[in-house]
Amino acid sequence: MTELQYVGKRILRKDGPRKISGSSIYAGDIRLPGTLVGGILRSPHPHARIVGIDTSAAKRISGVKEIITGKDTLGIKHGFVETPRYPPDQLALAIDRVRFVGEEIAAVAATDAEAVEEALSAIGVEYEPLPGVFDPVHAMELNAPEVHPSHPKVKEPFHNIAGKTESSWGDVEAGFVQSDHVFEHRFKSHLRTHGYLESQVTTAYFEPGGKLNVWTSSQGPFIKRAKLSATLGLPMSAVRIQKAYVGGAFGGKIDLFSHEYCAALLSIRTGRPVRICASREEVFIAYRHGQPLIVQMKTGVKKDGTLVAQQFCVINNCGAYRGSGVVVIFLVWGFAMLPYRVPNLKYEGYAVYTNNPIRCPQRGHGAPQMRFAIESQLDMIAEELKLDPVEIRLMNARNPGELLPNGDNVHNCGLKDCIRKASEHTGFSEVYGKARRTGPEGRFRKGIGMGVSAYFGGSLIYPNSSSVVVKMNDDGTFTLLTGALDIGQGAETILAQIVAEELHVPVDEIQVIAADTETTPVDIGAWISGCAYVSGNAAREAAMQVKNKLLEIAADEMGANREDLILENKSVYVTGSRQTRLTYKELYGASLRKNRGDPIIGEGHWRTMRDEPMHPSLATTKGRWSENYAFDCQVAEVEVDTETGMVKLLRAVTAHDCGFPINPLLVEGQIDGQVSMALGHAFMEEVLMIEGRTINPSWLDYHMPCIHNVAVSEHIDVITESYTPGSPYRTKEVGEGYVSGILAAIANAVYDAIGVRLHSTPFTPEKILRALGKIK
Amino acid sequence: MFFPQGDFEMKTIVELTVNGERHELAIEPHWTLLEVLREHLGLTGTKEGCGTGECGACTVLADGNPILSCLTLAAECRQMHITTVEGLAKEGKLTIVQEAFWESGAVQCGFCTPGMVLSVTALLQENPVPSEIAMSKALEGNLCRCTGYNKIIEAVHLAAKRLSSVR
Numbered sequence: 001m002t003e004l005q006y007v008g009k010r011i012l013r014k015d016g017p018r019k020i021s022g023s024s025i026y027a028g029d030i031r032l033p034g035t036l037v038g039g040i041l042r043s044p045h046p047h048a049r050i051v052g053i054d055t056s057a058a059k060r061i062s063g064v065k066e067i068i069t070g071k072d073t074l075g076i077k078h079g080f081v082e083t084p085r086y087p088p089d090q091l092a093l094a095i096d097r098v099r100f101v102g103e104e105i106a107a108v109a110a111t112d113a114e115a116v117e118e119a120l121s122a123i124g125v126e127y128e129p130l131p132g133v134f135d136p137v138h139a140m141e142l143n144a145p146e147v148h149p150s151h152p153k154v155k156e157p158f159h160n161i162a163g164k165t166e167s168s169w170g171d172v173e174a175g176f177v178q179s180d181h182v183f184e185h186r187f188k189s190h191l192r193t194h195g196y197l198e199s200q201v202t203t204a205y206f207e208p209g210g211k212l213n214v215w216t217s218s219q220g221p222f223i224k225r226a227k228l229s230a231t232l233g234l235p236m237s238a239v240r241i242q243k244a245y246v247g248g249a250f251g252g253k254i255d256l257f258s259h260e261y262c263a264a265l266l267s268i269r270t271g272r273p274v275r276i277c278a279s280r281e282e283v284f285i286a287y288r289h290g291q292p293l294i295v296q297m298k299t300g301v302k303k304d305g306t307l308v309a310q311q312f313c314v315i316n317n318c319g320a321y322r323g324s325g326v327v328v329i330f331l332v333w334g335f336a337m338l339p340y341r342v343p344n345l346k347y348e349g350y351a352v353y354t355n356n357p358i359r360c361p362q363r364g365h366g367a368p369q370m371r372f373a374i375e376s377q378l379d380m381i382a383e384e385l386k387l388d389p390v391e392i393r394l395m396n397a398r399n400p401g402e403l404l405p406n407g408d409n410v411h412n413c414g415l416k417d418c419i420r421k422a423s424e425h426t427g428f429s430e431v432y433g434k435a436r437r438t439g440p441e442g443r444f445r446k447g448i449g450m451g452v453s454a455y456f457g458g459s460l461i462y463p464n465s466s467s468v469v470v471k472m473n474d475d476g477t478f479t480l481l482t483g484a485l486d487i488g489q490g491a492e493t494i495l496a497q498i499v500a501e502e503l504h505v506p507v508d509e510i511q512v513i514a515a516d517t518e519t520t521p522v523d524i525g526a527w528i529s530g531c532a533y534v535s536g537n538a539a540r541e542a543a544m545q546v547k548n549k550l551l552e553i554a555a556d557e558m559g560a561n562r563e564d565l566i567l568e569n570k571s572v573y574v575t576g577s578r579q580t581r582l583t584y585k586e587l588y589g590a591s592l593r594k595n596r597g598d599p600i601i602g603e604g605h606w607r608t609m610r611d612e613p614m615h616p617s618l619a620t621t622k623g624r625w626s627e628n629y630a631f632d633c634q635v636a637e638v639e640v641d642t643e644t645g646m647v648k649l650l651r652a653v654t655a656h657d658c659g660f661p662i663n664p665l666l667v668e669g670q671i672d673g674q675v676s677m678a679l680g681h682a683f684m685e686e687v688l689m690i691e692g693r694t695i696n697p698s699w700l701d702y703h704m705p706c707i708h709n710v711a712v713s714e715h716i717d718v719i720t721e722s723y724t725p726g727s728p729y730r731t732k733e734v735g736e737g738y739v740s741g742i743l744a745a746i747a748n749a750v751y752d753a754i755g756v757r758l759h760s761t762p763f764t765p766e767k768i769l770r771a772l773g774k775i776k
Numbered sequence: 777m778f779f780p781q782g783d784f785e786m787k788t789i790v791e792l793t794v795n796g797e798r799h800e801l802a803i804e805p806h807w808t809l810l811e812v813l814r815e816h817l818g819l820t821g822t823k824e825g826c827g828t829g830e831c832g833a834c835t836v837l838a839d840g841n842p843i844l845s846c847l848t849l850a851a852e853c854r855q856m857h858i859t860t861v862e863g864l865a866k867e868g869k870l871t872i873v874q875e876a877f878w879e880s881g882a883v884q885c886g887f888c889t890p891g892m893v894l895s896v897t898a899l900l901q902e903n904p905v906p907s908e909i910a911m912s913k914a915l916e917g918n919l920c921r922c923t924g925y926n927k928i929i930e931a932v933h934l935a936a937k938r939l940s941s942v943r
Contacts, residue, residue, distance in 0.1 A: 016878040019886030020870060020893060022821015022861035029820035195921045197825045197833055197887040247823065247887030248921050280826040488885030488922050665881040669923055673884065676924030699830035699919065707915045710925040 006500040007723045010665040011507050014493045015245070015486055027215040027244040028201040028277050035203070036065055038266055038276035039116040040259055041106040041123050042286050043098035046355040046692035047132040047145065050096050053106065054124035061122060063115030066270045068262065069106045070095035076231045080255040080324045080360065085153070085619060086163060090321045090358070092231055092261035098127075099147055099320035100357045101693045102286025107262035109274050132355035133160070134692055136294070136317040139354050147320060147353035153619070154350075162318050162351040163326030167333050167621040169405045170344030175309025179300025183381055186296045187373035188760040191687040193289040194362055195680075195704045198247020199280060200287060204263035205273035212264055215244040219254045220485050220525025222463045225517045227256035228264060236517075243515040246487040250677070251361035252288060253487075254527045255323070284697030289687050290362035291328050292317050295373040300344075305385055305392040310342045314349040314370075316359075323358040324365070325351035330618040332366040334625060335740070336374060337405060338454035339415055340396040345405070347621075355692045361527065363677060367453060367740040372761060375451045375744030380757065389432060389450050389748070390423045393633070397452070400720075406621060410629050411730065412720035414657030415452070418633035421716045422450065422655035426635045436755045445640045446650075449748025452633050455737025456626035458530025458608040460615040465607035466535040467521035470499055470542040472600040476570055476584030477509040478546070483523030484535045485515040489735055490666040491531050495539045497662060502543035502725055503550075504567040505584070521603075529733035532662055533628050534606050537728055541604025544726065549600045553591045554582055630732035631718075632656040636745035640753040642772055645765030647750060649679040649711040652742055659721035659731035667734050672713045674739040680705045681739075682746045686762050790851050794819065795863030803850050810834045810845035813860060821861040821890050825919070832918035835891035836860050842898045844917075861890035864897065872942065873897050876935035877928075884922030892918050896932050900939055906932070 018024040055067045070093040077088035108119040131145040140158040150161040202216040218224050221241035229239040259276040267274040300309035318325025329349030382392045397415045431448045469481040484491040492512040500507045524530050554572040555562045564575045573581035609624050616623030637651040652675040661667040684703040688696045696702045723729045751757050756771035769775045787802040813819045825831035829847040836845045837859040864871050873896050883889050899914035911932050
């Protein structure tokens with residue numbers, strides 16, 4: 001087997017020099033002559049009827065060019081999910097009712113920001129406030145205020161049900177009877193936000209001739225085009241989403257946002273470019289955050305720790321519209337069943353409407369909340385049964401080739417190796433419990449904890465598949481066209497590495513043109529953890545087509561059999577005579593001559609689970625979900641200051657099976673970032689709301705990790721897949737799942753340090769001190 | 777209204793030196809340096825993450841010292857030499873600090889990068905062999921959500937090492 005030259009190597013980012021020198025263009029950096037500034041008027045009420053909107057005074061303000069309200073729209077709804085069961089439910093601008101603080105009511109375009117501000121404050125809106133409901137359990141009660149009618153297919157007598165997911169296998173009741181011990185606990189997670197450094201920003205320009213050009217901070221241009229064209233009533237051919245780099249997203253920039261719609265409509269109506277950039281305060285108050293879950297769980301085990309039965313009831317506070325709230329209750333079922341074998345399981349999840357802002361995906365999309373619950377309880381079970389936390393995990397972990405209850409196969413699952421290696425690397429079993437055995441001495445107490453997680457890679461959701469085009473240039477270099485968007489994860493780099501590997505050409509000599517709905521082929525987007533696998537295989541197929549055309553012409557030119565030809569360093573030679581070779585440049589010229597000027601272009605396409613018609617049922621979980629599951633076991637070492645209640649994450653060890661790391665440097669970056677995000681969520685970050693209004697809408701009051709909070713992050717690769725040039729490959733995701741195992745590990749480490757179990761995140765100094773009995 | 781009335785909107789002519797080039801600009805007294813750089817000089821490499829001095833994405837150098845351009849009035853910068861990220865690389869060649877960021881994998885989404893690189897440039901100018909504590913102190917005002925800071929710290933070490941061998 002030939003050694004890989006580019007794939008699997010620490011290739012530097014293709015977009016590095018541009019980003020480091022400030023020349024990469026983000027959506028807010030687009031400069032077009034005559035650009036107007038836009039702004040959004042938002043509801044100050046969590047729930048109200050709109051009696052009337054008067055824009056007449058605002059329209060007279062100097063510099064104001066246009067004001068739109070719900071009446072100026074087509075009233076076409078959109079949603080994160082758009083299926084027959086869950087049809088679109090959000091308006092771009094509210095018409096007669098608002099359901100959360102920050103809901104969009106009107107938008108202004110003016111020549112400068114001051115005029116926008118003045119106009120927004122001059123728009124008169126008469127509201128009739130309605131009672132609101134903010135707590136999901138309260139919202140389910142029959143006397144609670146109604147945000148929306150309950151889903152017609154949900155028969156339980158609950159109010160405000162946005163959606164429900166149900167699944168089961170085996171016989172959970174019989175399973176509990178067969179168990180030696182049954183444990184029941186409730187865990188709660190909190191409201192966390194993405195913390196992308198670049199705010200939400202869009203520049204739209206409806207050019208003469210009827211083309212709407214949009215540069216927007218997103219996670220993939222094709223879904224934005226679909227939703228913008230649908231809500232604006234324009235054909236897709238009239239909407240072009242152009243490439244803009246993205247200053248962080250983490251799940252928060254996928255679905256259509258009102259500011260995108262408004263920038264577009266304001267540009268259509270004024271004929272001028274319009275830029276709308278949300279302030280950081282707006283992002284905190286009105287945009288979408290993650291999803292706090294209540295997880296009630298009951299687990300039956302044998303004396304030896306074997307899991308027999310598990311039952312879950314999950315309640316998701318999903319905000320004022322469905323958002324991705326109805327997806328989370330499907331996904332957390334998956335995150336519950338992936339890592340461990342549970343022969344009898346029953347799951348119900350409810351997404352509940354409240355008068356809080358809409359929710360959206362957030363890195364891990366439910367997995368951190370679910371793994372925190374499951375891994376915490378597993379440690380409690382281990383302690384009760386006097387088992388080693390490592391042993392109970394190994395005993396129940398899935399083996400390679402196991403079939404999941406939904407029919408998916410875990411293929412080369414490396415979970416057991418992850419657990420073993422994480423444990424050996426940290427001397428886990430010797431350290432665990434030590435602090436508690438020696439008793440509480442001194443101010444600082446250390447603890448160690450373990451957490452396991454798994455995550456899917458790629459699933460069938462619009463636009464489902466990726467295509468890539470590779471074009472050869474006159475000088476023997478290549479241009480790669482991909483719809484994939486580099487949001488920091490390195491999409492452009494890894495796709496170029498794959499093409500480089502297949503075509504034996506340096507990565508530098510591959511130009512990447514990306515993320516433009518008009519000039520690049522369709523791509524699944526940077527939000528379904530499928531770039532390395534789906535778009536990567538498409539790139540490989542495109543490169544292979546090019547390779548085949550090159551070989552064909554080389555065989556002809558050199559009078560040799562194709563099988564005897566070898567590609568090396570931008571040239572081709574016949575095996576056995578390395579000195580005689582034709583360069584790619586020469587071959588391209590020969591191809592043009594022989595094929596009457598036709599150039600060499602390759603195209604490649606890939607879709608995960610090719611034979612599956614669509615995504616699994618969100619209601620019943622039936623149907624295939626993924627063919628690439630990544631697994632991880634993470635260990636956290638923490639230090640608790642028993643005087644202040646502050647906890648430090650000292651060290652995080654991530655043993656992970658991401659299949660095959662196409663670029664280890666980028667993989668490490670993903671892991672470190674997830675560790676940091678998890679430690680923020682564990683100890684520092686919480687969006688605090690009172691009656692649906694954020695009371696800490698800035699980074700002064702919402703503390704994200706800064707450089708003082710950096711944790712030592714160690715990585716152990718468990719390689720379970722391989723890359724062979726010329727063949728399809730399987731790899732797994734690396735950008736989301738590891739935010740969960742480490743959160744669970746931190747929770748268990750905090751317990752190990754203080755000997756008190758915390759059932760809710762975040763682990764604030766107040767909760768720690770209360771657990772230690774130092775405050776009431 | 778938030779703003780005082782009267783002479784407030786009167787423009788004054790301000791001479792600014794940015795990346796070695798002199799510009800004569802008619803600016804309003806309340807315009808921030810960030811606004812002038814991005815909207816009037818087209819230097820969009822300087823980023824705005826919050827506009828309220830919390831994230832450090834808008835960091836530029838004023839006479840070599842890192843400042844938050846979102847909290848600095850442009851009119852205050854008359855006598856200063858401002859350096860933005862666009863002013864670092866000379867003739868297309870990245871500086872040692874920029875190279876170190878690239879090679880260490882310290883860049884992901886790239887939004888914090890201009891501010892980070894400038895903060896590190898200023899640090900190493902003043903303290904060529906900084907301790908980890910000095911590094912943390914110098915970068916505590918620059919938020920990064922992608923990297924967890926691990927590879928940024930590696931990049932600072934690498935740049936310091938290379939700079940000391942150049943000297």
